[in-house]
Amino acid sequence: MLSAALVMILAAGALLLYRIWYGPSMLDRAVALDVTAALIIAGIGVKAAHDRDSFYFPVMLVLAFLGFTGSVGIARFIAVRDRPAVRPGGDQDHR
Numbered sequence: 861m862l863s864a865a866l867v868m869i870l871a872a873g874a875l876l877l878y879r880i881w882y883g884p885s886m887l888d889r890a891v892a893l894d895v896t897a898a899l900i901i902a903g904i905g906v907k908a909a910h911d912r913d914s915f916y917f918p919v920m921l922v923l924a925f926l927g928f929t930g931s932v933g934i935a936r937f938i939a940v941r942d943r944p945a946v947r948p949g950g951d952q953d954h955r
Contacts, residue, residue, distance in 0.1 A: 891935070
């Protein structure tokens with residue numbers, strides 16, 4: 861069962877590398893990087909289950925936190941970048 865999980869994680873990783881490399885937009889690449897962090901956590905989980913060692917759980921928790929904060933940072937960057945620009949003296953109310 862662990863071998864099947866590892867094979868699926870590796871296949872998903874290969875597809876994510878394709879999406880990161882050839883993604884049509886920056887948002888696609890950002891989502892793929894976020895999912896990559898989740899796949900790394902899943903891979904560490906498979907290793908922890910295989911070794912029957914709970915040492916990896918705090919490492920997984922820290923990686924999950926870093927992945928979350930990275931995703932929020934990327935989302936904020938994309939939201940600011942895609943915000944329409946306000947032109948001075950443009951489409952404002954006319955006095």
